[in-house]
Amino acid sequence: MTALTLTNLCKSFGSVEVLKNINLTVEDGEFVVFVGPSGCGKSTLLRVIAGLEDASSGTVDIGGTVVNTVPPAKRGIAMVFQSYALYPHLSVRDNMALGLKQEKQPKSVIDERVGKAIEMLDLGAYVDRQPADLSGGQRQRVAIGRAIVREPKLFLFDEPLSNLDAALRMNTRIEIAELHRTLSASMIYVTHDQTEAMTLADKIVVLRDGRVEQVGSPMELYNNPANQFVAGFLGSPAMNFLKKAPLNIPKDGALGLRPEHLRPTKGGRIKGAVTHVERLGGDTNLLVATEGQEALTVRIFGQDDTRVGAEIELDFDDSAAFLFDAQQQRVRCAT
């Protein structure tokens, strides 16, 4: 069964088209991440799925039912917001129970589900606290708990980690991944952070300007991007694009090279000077200006004592190179 099917979905605000003809399916139990730069329409897409915005045309189908005219509360979804959006006047327990009370569930069911969620999220010590008395990480867990207790067909996450600090973000990311394994529920997760997308997703949907650029598993997209945008968006440090390249590139096209595929080699095809060195301990990033005055990032595993200003010669395997044409589309038959 498919958890979600979007067919020819469009959304415009006045004359501004925000979503352009989106077609997408989410399989049961799949973790799908919408990723893209800010303003690409990913949050709007999520809000249309949730029913907080109406689609201008096209259909939204959740669990086999077209829900275009169904109010958010009856769509069988639950949503976790970036700003937590906890009810400030309710305790942790009541925050979680409110949705079930609105559904007129019997008290025994409410108590059981809330109790289970509290245990799962390790919130036992805080059940009677108000949101104001919780830390950011705890608030986000309560918000996730509020979603879990509704036992939805589809979970929606709207940049849930953006307000957390780096260490907490990683922990919560792992918790969400574990949650997905435990509940084996279908989840849609919106983020602008490609690391979150790569680490969490079964399937990534890359969006730009309201269009789906490419859909696939993280490694598919990483190893086989359909165009220059996807290639540049996924991966950190980002892929290098060279206009003046030693290979035969299409007219006005570009040569794409991942930073880890470049290696310093005597007599290499790319010559340049090191402009900056980032030493991360585990690996080292060299920023290089080529002879053609193009900027490159080179990722070297382990530690490296190259100094700023040093001359450097780089080389790569032709099989690891990506070629893009003038329309930024991938040219498949490389070399």
Added chain:
Amino acid sequence: MNVARQNRLNTFAAHGALILYTVIALFPVFVIVINSFKTRKAIFREPLALPHADSFSLIGYETVLKQGDFVLYFQNSMIVTVGSLFFILLFGAMAAFALAEYRFKGNTLMGLYLALGIMIPIRIGTVAILEMMVQTGLVNTLWALILVYTAQGLPLAVFILSEFMRQVSDDLKNAGRIDGLSEYRIFFRLVLPLVRPAMATVAVFNMIPIWNDLWFPLILAPSEEVKTLTLGSQVFIGQFVTDWNAVLSALSLAILPVMALYVVFSRQLIRGITSGAVK
């Protein structure tokens, strides 16, 4: 205060300025209150002296309580003020929520139309209002005053509250919608508590003019049983003789309820927005 940023001279100057302003602002009130406790002669002979054994007198308060029905006037003023504030806040907040929350055709125009009342004084329409009240049989009822004051207060209330409502997190309202709360419950349970400080501001802005108004009570509700306190106090001010003891006592008494209301609202002002809902 932060020791590193503290400057003795600045602190002194700031406190000096504040104390000076407080003295200037409170002085008239102070004079009214002390003189209300003095005999008529003492009021005119030494208007700035504190009441002492010779000059102390409660004659003003006695007159006020004997003459006319001051308890009733108090009650009327209270009903009109509280009733008007209730309707201003209720309808003002509802209109503001609709303007801030829903996208519909003519939203901006509607907002401008509602704000127009800020620029046009309602007293211009006094004659028309009187005619309307006569025809609906509302003359000499407290409802006449409550309706007029509600109309007078709404524009500013809508204007101020809609600005604040726009700042309430969209996520919170959407979370409510996904949990199945009705728009009314979202409005009353989620949004209103968060704009409480703004509501208190609107209440304070509207309360004082309504309490002190003489114009509309005089025109719309002058009969004995619906007189407000301000209008009731006028009996002591005559063309030739004014009973100053009674006037000053009535004014001193009139300060109390409005001060009590102010204390209630200002606690809300100071408490600030309940934090922890978002971020």
